[in-house]
Amino acid sequence: xxxxxxxxxxxxxxxxxxxxxxxxxxxxxxxxxxxxxxxxxxxxxxxxxxxxxxxxxxxxxxxxxxxxxxxxxxxxxxxxxxxxxxxxxxxxxxxxxxxxxxxxxxxxxxxxxxxxxxxxxxxxxxxxxxxxxxxxxxxxxxxxxxxxxxxxxxxxxxxxxxxxxxxxxxxxxx
Amino acid sequence: xxxxxxxxxxxxxxxxxxxxxxxxxxxxxxxxxxxxxxxxxxxxxxxxxxxxxxxxxxxxxxxxxxxxxxxxxxxxxxxxxxxxxxxxxxxxxxxxxxxxxxxxxxxxxxxxxxxxxxxxxxxxxxxxxxxxxxxxxxxxxxxxxxxxxxxxxxxxxxxxxxxxxxxxxxxxxxxxxxxxxxxxxxxxxxxxxxxxxxxxxxxxxxxxxxxxxxxxxxxxxxxxxxxxxxxxxxxxxxxxxxxxxxxxxxxxxxxxxxxxxxxxxxxxxxxxxxxxxxxxxxxxxxxxxxxxxxxxxxxxxxxxxxxxxxxxxxxxxx
Numbered sequence: 001x002x003x004x005x006x007x008x009x010x011x012x013x014x015x016x017x018x019x020x021x022x023x024x025x026x027x028x029x030x031x032x033x034x035x036x037x038x039x040x041x042x043x044x045x046x047x048x049x050x051x052x053x054x055x056x057x058x059x060x061x062x063x064x065x066x067x068x069x070x071x072x073x074x075x076x077x078x079x080x081x082x083x084x085x086x087x088x089x090x091x092x093x094x095x096x097x098x099x100x101x102x103x104x105x106x107x108x109x110x111x112x113x114x115x116x117x118x119x120x121x122x123x124x125x126x127x128x129x130x131x132x133x134x135x136x137x138x139x140x141x142x143x144x145x146x147x148x149x150x151x152x153x154x155x156x157x158x159x160x161x162x163x164x165x166x167x168x169x170x171x172x173x174x
Numbered sequence: 175x176x177x178x179x180x181x182x183x184x185x186x187x188x189x190x191x192x193x194x195x196x197x198x199x200x201x202x203x204x205x206x207x208x209x210x211x212x213x214x215x216x217x218x219x220x221x222x223x224x225x226x227x228x229x230x231x232x233x234x235x236x237x238x239x240x241x242x243x244x245x246x247x248x249x250x251x252x253x254x255x256x257x258x259x260x261x262x263x264x265x266x267x268x269x270x271x272x273x274x275x276x277x278x279x280x281x282x283x284x285x286x287x288x289x290x291x292x293x294x295x296x297x298x299x300x301x302x303x304x305x306x307x308x309x310x311x312x313x314x315x316x317x318x319x320x321x322x323x324x325x326x327x328x329x330x331x332x333x334x335x336x337x338x339x340x341x342x343x344x345x346x347x348x349x350x351x352x353x354x355x356x357x358x359x360x361x362x363x364x365x366x367x368x369x370x371x372x373x374x375x376x377x378x379x380x381x382x383x384x385x386x387x388x389x390x391x392x393x394x395x396x397x398x399x400x401x402x403x404x405x406x407x408x409x410x411x412x413x414x415x416x417x418x419x420x421x422x423x424x425x426x427x428x429x430x431x432x433x434x435x436x437x438x439x440x441x442x443x444x445x446x447x448x449x450x451x452x453x454x455x456x457x458x459x460x461x462x463x464x465x466x467x468x469x470x471x472x473x474x475x476x477x478x479x480x481x482x483x484x485x486x487x488x489x490x491x492x
Contacts, residue, residue: 011455014210021213119433 035109036094039085041125042106042134049129050104050141053080057096064090066096067171075150077142086119087172106134144147177360185276192265196409197227203450212453231402239398242304249303254393257296257407261414264289268417269344271427271434282343283335286418287328290373294320297375297382297408301392312391315461316382320371322468323379326476327369330357333362333483334422347426356423361479363423370415372468375408377453383462416445 022029031037044050053070069080096105115121133139142149148157158165201216201223208215217223241250267282269275279285285374294316301313335341337358338349356363372379383391393404420426420441427434429441459467 008451008455011210012451014212017212019208019213023214 027108031109031111033109035098035111036092037091037106038087038108038110038113039092039096039123039128040106040129040130040134041083041104042107042130042132042136044140044142045133045138046140047131049076049079050102050133051080051083052102052104053083053143054078055102056099056101060095060099062093062095063089063091075154076147077149081127083128084126085123086121087113087123088121103134103136103139104141104152179289181276184274188229188265188270188274188276189262191412192262192410193406196406198224198414199409199412199446200230200405201226202446202485203453206447206450207454210451234399234402237398239400242306242395245395246303246305246470249299250395251400252405253296253300253303253408254396255296256299257293258410260289260293260296261407261410264293265410265417267343268414269347269421269426270417270438274435275344278344279342281341283331283341283346283422286343286414287324287331290327290411290414291320291324292325293373293407293411294324296404299391300396300404301382304392304395308340308388309394311391312382312384312388312394315384316375316392319375319379319381319464319468322465323369323372323472326365326468326473329473329476329480330336330362330365330369333479335360335380336483336487343421343426345422347428350425350428354423354425354428359479359483360425361475362483363419365476365479366422368472370419371449371452372464374411374415374449376412376449378456378458379464380458381464384458412446412449413442416442416449419445423478 004124042050051068053068055068055070058064058066065086065088066084068083069081070078072078088117092107094107097107100106113121142155143163144163146157146160146163149155204226205217205223206213215223216226219225219229228292264286266276267279267285269278269282297316297320298313301309301311301316304310334346334355338346340346349355375382381391382388383393385391388394393401394406417438420438424441424445425437425457429437432440436491
């Protein structure tokens with residue numbers, strides 16, 4: 001009996017406590033900078049797509065929500081013909097971002113993706129691509145990679161940043 | 175003619191007031207529970223969420239009114255009506271203030287006890303007619319609980335009757351001019367409070383409903399406005415029990431400065447708040463604990479109170 005009364009008094013005192021509720025739509029919660037939210041595809045500083053369609057994100061994805069098809073342009077650059085993320089399956093684990101060798105796929109802090117129609121949760125490449133470089137403003141994969149690119153703005157092997165010219169296998173000097 | 179008009183105004187105003195207060199109570203209860211659990215509760219519909227009960231009523235009316243094919247149809251429909259009728263009838267004898275009140279019966283207290291006992295039919299019949307094992311269990315529990323708590327509910331009030339010398343609730347209130355009965359009848363107050371909570375099937379004693387054991391107990395199969403009637407019956411039941419506690423132990427409308435009606439409303443609201451606090455803080459006892467508590471603790475306590483009161487009244491010739 002005494003215990004019950006003590007419990008009731010304790011509960012009554014909670015009247016003077018501040019509610020812990022965050023009234024969400026009116027009052028936005030703090031989102032940490034490394035929040036894993038809606039996935040985007042970034043572009044390099046030249047405005048080209050960063051994605052080289054290596055399929056690593058699709059392979060890393062534990063729920064198989066990423067689908068893409070690789071193709072090449074006339075200069076030998078690989079890019080995705082289509083790139084599709086089904087956000088009704090995505091669990092926002094961020095493995096795709098970790099797997100990406102060109103920092104193309106990135107997770108943002110947006111999480112308000114509610115839709116009335118399930119089909120609207122399937123995002124195509126146009127929906128995913130953003131205009132900027134995202135989290136890595138200066139990084140350009142083709143500038144540092146050893147791959148030779150033909151056509152205008154192209155480069156040969158050994159011409160990339162921080163890259164030494166290739167070793168001539170037929171030369172005698174060390 | 176004017177007396178008839180006066181009566182009818184009383185009836186209609188009190189009916190509307192009780193109904194709207196019962197509806198509002200569902201919002202007040204959720205807000206208070208929220209406050210005591212460090213959260214807000216419903217605060218979206220209207221200012222502070224006051225219109226939440228209106229939204230709930232609209233939702234309930236728009237729901238499908240489903241009678242299960244295996245149910246006993248006549249009883250199934252009758253059960254929710256019984257509880258709404260009995261609790262409202264019980265409110266008829268409550269003396270709200272001088273000149274305000276539906277009826278002034280010379281056996282008002284007995285009428286209240288009779289009506290609150292009849293309420294058990296609603297629960298038992300609802301549980302029986304649903305033809306569902308959880309509902310039936312809820313109904314059985316309700317029958318046993320209400321019957322055993324009914325015994326000392328009546329007995330706990332006999333001390334008050336002895337002191338006031340009347341079954342008329344208005345006489346009982348005027349008999350408390352000098353001293354509220356909550357002081358000389360403290361044991362009666364405690365036992366009546368416990369019995370009242372059990373009678374209104376409020377949380378520490380809501381075994382007929384017991385969401386986490388019996389789905390929803392006796393009203394598992396009910397939907398739409400039939401469920402709403404059970405709900406209204408429960409909330410009107412709380413109002414009635416609180417009003418009776420105020421009338422019998424806390425001097426009804428008596429009090430300084432404020433008008434009598436305000437005093438009655440204030441006291442009743444505080445008791446209702448106390449009921450909600452009980453719900454917020456106390457866990458539900460096991461079923462055998464409930465029965466043992468009723469028969470082995472509360473009934474002897476009531477009889478003891480009766481004995482002492484009788485002896486004092488006899489000795490001092492009050």
